[in-house]
Amino acid sequence: MKERNKTASFAIWAGGQAARMVLLLLLVSMVSFVLLSVSPLDPLQTNVGQAALGSMSPEQIERLRTYWGVDVPPVRRYTLWLIDLLKGDMGVSLLYRRPVTEVIAGKLSNSLGLLLTAWFFSGLAGFFLGILAGKRRGGLADRLITGYSLIAASTPAFWAAMMLLMVFSVYLKWFPIGLSVPIGASVGEVTLFDRIHHAVLPAVALSLTGISSIALHTREKMIEIMESDYVLFSRARGEGEMEIVLRHGLRNILLPAMTLQFSSASEIIGGSVLVEQVFSYPGLGQAAVTAGLGGDAPLLLGITMITALIVFAGNLTANVLYGWIDPRIREGALRR
Amino acid sequence: MDTSGKVILEVRKLSVAFEQYGRGLKRKVIHAVEDLSLTVSEREIVAVVGSSGSGKSLLAHAIMGILPYNAAMNGELLFEGRMLDGELLRQVRGKELVLVPQSVSYLDPLMKAGRQVTKGRKDEESRKRCRDILSRYGLDKEAEGKYPFQLSGGMTRRILISTAVIEQPRLVIADEPTPGLHPEAARRVMEHFKEIAKGGAGVLLITHDLELALLTADRVVVLYGGRAIEEAQAAAFSDESQLKHPYTKALCRSMPQNWDPSGDRLCVSGEILAYMRKEYGR
Structure with missing residues (x-):
């Protein structure tokens, strides 16, 4: 009986989350579509060019207008897209002339490594810097780390990317200037080292600014812990400072840090749009810019939905982890 | 009870002061504990009784060496006859x-x-x-x-x-061990401390509850405004004339079993009256 109740309440919870997800995706796609359809850019002029258009026959222009769907009212276009989506068809990218799913899969696999590395390293580094700073508030380490975090937090990711590019690619020539593989190399020639070599700077640019929020939050929490009654009591019980940090500090800080990190997926993805642009890195972020400027509605909608899905998954993971790991929530829920 | 045992803790002229920034840059020194001396022997329970803000908890924290960073401590602490300095504190804290x-x-x-x-x-x-x-x-x-x-x-x-x-301690400092417990549970907790003392350790019981302290302790130190105003055997509280300080006498009288329904006897001196007015609003 109890087991059945648990299953039932889980089903209700999962259903609620799924409904939220569907609603979110619907709204995100609508907003992106509205923004794209009110964009002053004419897809024909942008993608074909004024000069080329001038030399075309009216029939050719008419065919292009049909291809870009210029004459179909926006509401009808959106509805057609939505009906196709429900059938499992995300459409064909107007710019790449390939199915949207295929384009996104390719771009995402380029970006994913970048995003994951930046996400992982900024989280890890921010976590340890935050602990270091919070452990001795007002100490040298604290002042350096807080100072860095505040500067990094107020630095736009694209500016950091340009600075890295100037210093490490242009002056020092340690890293390539852009792209994800060497110019002119065929697919067979590209090694894993090449790929990593090209991804280092973009990943660093993304991490540098991502560190600050997690570092500052962890520091704040660490200060709170170090001033807590239970740390005072640990001192009175003769536990060393290192023991206190490892036994009580980490334990109490890990949860909020993890939650924050999972819900920060949106920041990394947002940053990647700009950073990929600076490094001409052919990832999802750059594809989003191209699709947006080129009026490629199916591709843009596809990309916004995928990124929304990733961000949603991040937030959901944060929620689930919290309930699963924190005994105050887990055991509290079991008792009910 | 045997109170002639070996002295475990000796506090000599302990003072704890805080430096605080008042309005603007004016610095203000707050003397939270002043000139406090007391001893705790083995098998003995010494209660330190005082109202909130009388410096009781600070006394405990000072002995344990966990005062906040802006507190300055003066005076001497001896643990089993040895100066309780940083070195000894590291050895015994959390153990003895x-x-x-x-x-x-x-x-x-x-x-x-x-x-x-x-x-x-x-x-x-x-x-x-x-x-x-x-x-x-x-x-x-x-x-x-x-x-x-x-x-x-x-x-x-x-x-x-x-x-x-x-930890098999020699000295147990209990900082307000009973708030939030109903009287029956509080008395049970006090029994635990009696057992600890019977086992040979000294107990320094810090509380605001005089009644409970008298139930448990051998000696009572009354704290007021950071100063020990009176030290007496617990038995002395059953006979007011054995107490010296008017505040202690008033405290003694304020206990339910010593309560005089007319309430007049509380107003022995203007000082206590003023204090009671300030503290209880009447």
């Missing part, structure tokens, strides 16, 4: 010299109670000892695996006492 703190907030909220009693140790011997001690206090194996938020007030209290007893 233990603190029983006030409330559940002194337990790590994400650590199971049993692990906190053993100070994180997981070896078989520590765990067995922990189980023995917990069962002595009527706590079962289930309590061991509970998180602090799942413990009742009385269970928390017994867990906190267990953290002290597992």
Whole structure:
């Protein structure tokens, strides 16, 4: 009986989350579509060019207008897209002339490594810097780390990317200037080292600014812990400072840090749009810019939905982890 | 009770002062504890009684060496005849010299109670000892695996006492061990401290509850505004004439069993009256 109740309440919870997800995706796609359809850019002029258009026959222009769907009212276009989506068809990218799913899969696999590395390293580094700073508030380490975090937090990711590019690619020539593989190399020639070599700077640019929020939050929490009654009591019980940090500090800080990190997926993805642009890195972020400027509605909608899905998954993971790991929530829920 | 045992703790002219920034850059020194002296011998329970703000908890924190960074301490502390300096403190703190703190907030909220009693140790011997001690206090194996938020007030209290007893201490400092407990549970907790004293350790009981202190302690030190205004045998409180200070006399009279319904007898001196007015608004 109890087991059945648990299953039932889980089903209700999962259903609620799924409904939220569907609603979110619907709204995100609508907003992106509205923004794209009110964009002053004419897809024909942008993608074909004024000069080329001038030399075309009216029939050719008419065919292009049909291809870009210029004459179909926006509401009808959106509805057609939505009906196709429900059938499992995300459409064909107007710019790449390939199915949207295929384009996104390719771009995402380029970006994913970048995003994951930046996400992982900024989280890890921010976590340890935050602990270091919070452990001795007002100490040298604290002042350096807080100072860095505040500067990094107020630095736009694209500016950091340009600075890295100037210093490490242009002056020092340690890293390539852009792209994800060497110019002119065929697919067979590209090694894993090449790929990593090209991804280092973009990943660093993304991490540098991502560190600050997690570092500052962890520091704040660490200060709170170090001033807590239970740390005072640990001192009175003769536990060393290192023991206190490892036994009580980490334990109490890990949860909020993890939650924050999972819900920060949106920041990394947002940053990647700009950073990929600076490094001409052919990832999802750059594809989003191209699709947006080129009026490629199916591709843009596809990309916004995928990124929304990733961000949603991040937030959901944060929620689930919290309930699963924190005994105050887990055991509290079991008792009910 | 035997009070002629060896002196375990001696506090000589202890002062604790805080430096605070008042309005603007004006610095203000607050003397929280002043010129306080007391001793605790083995097998003895000494109660320090005072209202809130009288410096009781600071006394405990000063002895344990966990005063906040902006506090300055003066005077001498002797533990078993040796100067209780940083070196000795590192040796005895958490072993021979233990603190029983006030409330559940002194337990790590994400650590199971049993692990906190053993100070994180997981070896078989520590765990067995922990189980023995917990069962002595009527706590079962289930309590061991509970998180602090799942413990009742009385269970928390017994867990906190267990953290002290597992170390085989010479001196136990109990900082307000009974708030939030109903009288019956509070008396049971006091019995635990009596057992500890019977076992040979000294107990310094810090409380605002004079009635409970008299029930348990051999000697009572009355604290007011950071100063020890009177030190007396617990028995003296049954006969007011054995007490010297008017404040103590007033305190004594304020206990239910000594209460005079007319209430006139409280107004012995203007000082006490003024104090009572300030404190209780009448």
